[in-house]
């Protein structure tokens with residue numbers, strides 16, 4: 262006889278998400294993929310990396326952009342609007358880099374699909390990775406970056422990470438406790 266399981270546990274609600282690997286913004290792991298060639302490491306995330314299954318990504322590099330590269334902003338909306346064709350990404354030199362940003366988002370999603378990743382830990386504020394980036398013309402002055410928007414709309418659970426913040430946040434802790442992360446970390 263099948264045992265009845267509680268529908269209220271986090272695992273049930275998230276449909277097995279707790280077992281998935283994580284997509285992670287490479288710059289948060291200390292990889293120098295930022296637009297200026299720099300990095301923005303999260304020490305807590307780096308500790309987590311030693312025992313977790315992580316897939317580092319840099320959507321801007323995956324989209325074919327070089328490092329270093331001019332910084333860019335989303336004009337005419339946010340990442341969701343870029344994906345629907347209503348907004349563009351323009352770099353500091355005035356060059357339209359929309360296609361590269363969209364390609365990077367699609368390649369990131371491809372990696373998520375290939376690896377079974379259903380959680381993404383992305384650098385907050387980036388026009389690519391940010392869950393709420395100010396580098397856009399979103400309705401409230403902030404909006405999702407292009408990759409964050411595509412992953413979110415594709416059913417990937419996205420968490421915005423700032424290197425200066427404590428890692429993990431309480432909601433993220435619920436997903437990673439016992440998976441290479443305990444209260445003692």
Ligand code: SF4
Nearest residue numbers: 288295319384387390
């Ligand atoms: S925030 Fe995302 S796109 Fe920007 S450098 Fe980091 S990984 Fe690359």
